[in-house]
Amino acid sequence: MAKNLTGDLQVASANRLVDGIVVWLDEAGQWTDRLENAAVARDKRNSEILLDRARAEAFTVIDPFLVAVTEDDDGTVEPLSLREKIRASGLTFDAIAADAVRYA
């Protein structure tokens, strides 16, 4: 069951400068492209600390910000908002494949 209806759980996210991809700050203060490795702040005070750490590491990313997440009993973290869900998991439809040609 997902927890965090009050938005207390936060991760820090940004787009990486060199290639634009979505990244999250991990416990070691590194930017990871895997949401499951993101450091989770569990209250307001720790969220502020997390954002400060993200800003301190901002040399390689663009404009870090906090993202509210839910956490399942098994520890699976998922963003609350649709926008952040899409940022985390990609397009919600199948993009045309590189070699796509459909045969009539």
Place this chain on the structure above:
Amino acid sequence: MALYSEAGLPASYVALPFADWKARPQWPAVSLANTDPVEDLAPHLGRLRLIILDFPRFSDGRAYSQARLLRGRLGYRGELRATGVVLQDQVAFMLRCGFDSFESEQPGFGEALAKARSLFSVVYQPAEDDQVPAALRRLAHGNAAAS
């Protein structure tokens, strides 16, 4: 804030803000906000040695129009200085609009200014510099053949 000038030594007058200068229009140096009407300077341009125009944000491009009007329409020949947020990546545009001195805090600005005129050897439109637009160069030698 460092001062850079293309033409050697920048003018060292104390510039009066526009409202104050209007009360003393014989003063040879004035600084304008980018909303001040440059047309009001017209009767006094012969006396002015230094006009300072402002870029409160580098993305606020009003001073480019002020500069062109002063140089082109009104024929001002004294020093035209850019102040505010003045960055090397805009200096080529500023030069084309007729600025010839700059106040900038940015490291490396002086080197960038020295190279700015050589960034683009081709321009498409006339401005307040002496670069000839491509259309006229084409006419001049009977339209260079496309390759």
Place this chain on the structure above:
Amino acid sequence: MPDTHFYRYDDYDRTLVSERVDQFRDQVRRRLAGELTEEQFKPLRLHNGLYLQLHAYMLRIAIPYGTLSSRQLRKLADISRKYDRGYGHFTTRQNLQLNWIKLEDAPDALAALAEVDMHAMQTSGNCIRNVTADHYAGAAIDEIEDPRIWAEIVRQWSTLHPEFTFLPRKFKIAITGSPNDRAAVRVHDIGLRLWRNQQGEVGFEVIVGGGLGRTPMIGKTLREFLPKDELLAYLEATLRVYNRYGRRDNLYKARIKILVHEVGVEKMREEVEAEYAATRDGLRLPAGTIEAIARQFAPPDLPPRPATAGRVEAQRLSDPDFALWLKSNVAPHRVPGYAIVTASLKPAGSPPGDASATQMEGIADITEAYSQAELRVSHEQNLIFPHVAVEDLPQVYRSLAALGFAEANVGKITDIIACPGLDYCALANARSIPVAQRISNHFASLARQHDIGDLKIKISGCINACGHHHVGHIGILGVDRNGVELYQISLGGDVDFGRTALGTILGPAVTADKVVETVDAIVTTYLDAREDGERFVDTYRRIGAQPFKEKVYGPL
């Protein structure tokens, strides 16, 4: 390389593009080295077409006046494979977007574009953007003069214009050379309409302050008739007035349409005419310049071909899909024996306007074999072959079908215009592509689509209206309420046949799962009420919104 029949770069053009690539390469180096902040760098990358979306940088490649050669299209396919994920999206401003570009690769991608005389200059940012034009230019029966001549002249004048690179906001110009405006000139910051006056002279009507977005407005006539050689002087005057007096205090009030609205078109005209009077001599176009450019747009020599062809007629009779395709996707050409063919980039269920690299190459093959090596992009996210011999229509159809681009739906209900929406764009409130896919799947039957007739659905994922929903016959606007995607439906918008109208909101926004049935109810209402072969939008104008409201929301 086949000769093109549109502007061909000379050494001046190539030098400028190459110098620009060098400049940007250095700016990227300085950004990655930390010598430039993001705030300082952002306008620089926008002015080179690089726009940050949700997942990655997007590169918006300029396709001036929507015209490109088969050779250029092949290069775009190449670039999409090498630097992106092997597909691209054709936009409502006739450009191409690649959605997964890396900043560190951008200079190389731009250098590759430069090899085929293409670029991404000024496709983003608060500057003068790609000038769009009628996608049937040079081929349309009703054309007075090819608008692309002037689009090229404006393109050059506006490129790296030192005075107008930091405007209050973006600036979009569109040009039509035909009374049937296929360029939507009345919803652009400046629209230019070529027309012939009573003295037989051709000049421009200059329309100012149109635009969609938060405050949609239809442009007003600034100057009824402007001699052609005065165009740049007049544009420079207008841009200068805008640059000086456009609002800079509020991002949402910074377009020229707001300035026109606030001071009134008479005052605007006064200011522009005064500025123009003072500057006109310096920018009057020499006849030689105009001729040199006009010559490059001289139409190709199209050898006479029969106006009807036996095998076309035979296939029309035996193949119902081909028959429908002839009706919807093929338009008459000014030269007898030729036709204008639209490749529909809206196959049922597909993201509108997208093409894979392989599909692009297939289109390039068709372009070379059957369309004088020239292709167009329409602002409705389709591709157009401007010069196809009628006799070749069966082969073109077959080749398009192999690519999946032969759906007979141009102008029909599944020819949907949709912005990228929340799947791609950081500005969006809701997704638009999945909505387009669901509608398109629901109405996939060609027979039904042709029965419904001309009906343009336009979908925007947010109020910025990149999907042009305000001017859709049915407009759909994605909104967000408490994290839930909702869709506001409007009816009666139009930009066709010289008529510009903004749609009216039908009622409360509906949830994503209700959009298809809502559109279905609207269509049913139309079909029940239509008279004498009326189009949807004509029936709407005749009977008003009430019957539609009742069908969708229930009796009041």
